[in-house]
Amino acid sequence: MLSIKIYKKSLKSLFCRKTKTLSLTTFFKNLGPGPVIAAAFIGPGTVTVCTLAGVNFGYSLLWALALSIVATLALQEISGRIGISTGQDLSQLLRNSTGNRLFKFLSMALVLLAIVLGNAAYESGNITGANLGLEIFWKFPVWNLGQLQIQTGNLLIGITAFLLLYLGNYKALEKFLVGMVILMSISFIITAILTKPDWLGVFAGFKPTWNSDEFLTIVSLIGTTVVPYNLFLYASLAHKKWKNTEGISWMKLDIGISVVLGGLVSMAILMVGAANLNSEVSSALDVSKGLEPVFGPMAKYLMGVGFLAAGLTSSITAPLAAGLVVCGVMGWSQELESASMRKSIGLVLLLGLIFASFGIKPVQLITLAQLANGILLPCISAWIIWVGAQQSIMGNHKSKTSSNLVYLAIWLITLILGVKSIGAVFGAW
Incomplete structure (x- = not known):
């Protein structure tokens, strides 16, 4: 309820100004990089987890x-507010902090460790996921080089992501990602x-109920939405978009909509x-086969477009976030x-492309990244809530005491996610 009140107040401050009227042009001009965050957390992993949740539990x-939307909204709003108020992103703020040097x-x-290695490991999944959607329309050949196989579809996706990042700028990337998010949204909706x-x-599904069989799926659903690197990404992009604290109201609207x-x-x-209706489902695209009896082959193409958009947008945002963190910390x-x-973006994307194109599964790297992320998520969420x-x-833009109680509850959720990630590494769960 507190989050809803905050956004109502932000809307009122925007639409009820005495000296200005808000045109549609002004509205879109002042919206920022929020869709980039939506593009980042709706990747192939999210699509697959949400699909299997529906298949297994309706x-x-x-x-x-x-619940994951509320938690993401709260944490991303704090990160954006920190970025605008301090003029620094989270990695810069960490580097410039005073205190114990060790x-x-x-x-x-x-x-x-968590952001760079994690994004490099999972980038291969983003590229592979985009290629799965692409294969609905055209199956690209596999090149055999001795004992190695090069997946040319993955190679094409990786090169496309690299060119968009290497040749573009922040504004151009934002426009591209907004377009892909709209395409993805239309496709799945x-x-x-x-x-x-x-x-x-559907409405009954919003009433919280669960059993032991659903617990890991619940954790996975929240974990695919509340993503540590998105907190760094939005703080960086927000302070680049809005140069002074007058933009905080726009930031809240931007991240809220997105x-x-x-x-x-x-x-x-x-x-x-x-x-x-398909009895055997291991990925989102398997669902398209089960949907064909419902409304024909259109299911396959709609799911293909959605999967391609989800994979491609995440293939761009993951190395972008890693690059911002590396450069900010250093x-x-x-x-x-x-x-x-x-160089930072290229390293992360290259590693992901190598893993994806040669069919390499970087199990040890993913395990290490999972462990680091399990530690990082509750730590970084506690830190940004404190900041x-x-x-x-923060000056006059610090969090209210009543809001901090909500943030504390959200931190407990991130702590559970972190413990689960660490437990998964050691085989506890």
């Missing part, structure tokens, strides 16, 4: 997705509507999974055209 876990060094090392869902069952839209897309994907230039950013509440850092 509509009953829609409440978990709603603790600072260990924190910077943990961030680099239309697919969900065409399945003719049981709307009473995260809610992303959440609706995730819910649509879950609803599509619930309508599946004190290098974060301009997209700078040599430091291009957001500090008058000395």
Whole structure:
């Protein structure tokens, strides 16, 4: 309820100004990089997890997705507010912090380990996921080089992502990602509507109920939405978009619209999974086969477009976020055209492309990244909640005491996610 009140207040401050009227042009001009965050958290992993949640449990876990949206909205709003108020992103703020030097060094090392290695490992999944969608329309050949196989579709996706990052700028990338998010949203939402869902069952799915069989799926649904690197990404892009604190109201509107839209897309994907008639499902594209009896071959193409858009957007945002974190922590230039950013982005994308194109599964790297992310998520969420509440850092834009109680509850959720990730590494769960 507090989050809703905050956004109502932001809307009122925007639409009820005495001296200005808000035109549609002004509205879109002042919206920022929020869709980039939606593009980042709706990747192939999210599509697959939401699909399998629908296949296995019907509509009953829609409440978990709603909870993940609230948690993401709260944490991303704090990160954006920190970026605008301080003029620094989270990695720069960490580098410039004062205090125990050993603790600072260990924190910077943990961030680099989790964000860079994690994004490099999971980039291969983003590229492979985009190629799965592409193969619905055209199956690209596989080149055999001795014992190695090069997946040319993965290679094409990786090269496309690299060129968009290498040749573009932040504004051009934002426009491209907004377009892809709109395409992805239309694809999945239309697919969900065409399945003719049981709307009473859909509404009932927002009532929190669970059993032991659903627990890991609930954790996975929240974990695919509340992503550590997105906190770094939005703080960086927000302070580049809005140069002074007058933009905070726009930032809240921007991230609110984007995260809610992303959440609706995730819910649509879950609803599509619930309508599946295929008995054997291991990925989102398997669902398209089960949907063909419902409304014909269109299912296959709609799911293909959605999967391609989800994979391609995540293939761009993951190395972009990693590059911003590396350059911020090291004190290098974060301009997209700078040599430091291009090298950092190129390294992450190249590793992902190698893993994807040669069919290599970087199990040890993924395990290490999972462990680092399990530690990082509760730590970074606790840190930004603390920073957001500090008058000395945030000035008049510090978090209210009542809001901090909500943030504490959200932190407990991130702690559970972190413990689960660490437990998975050691085989506890």
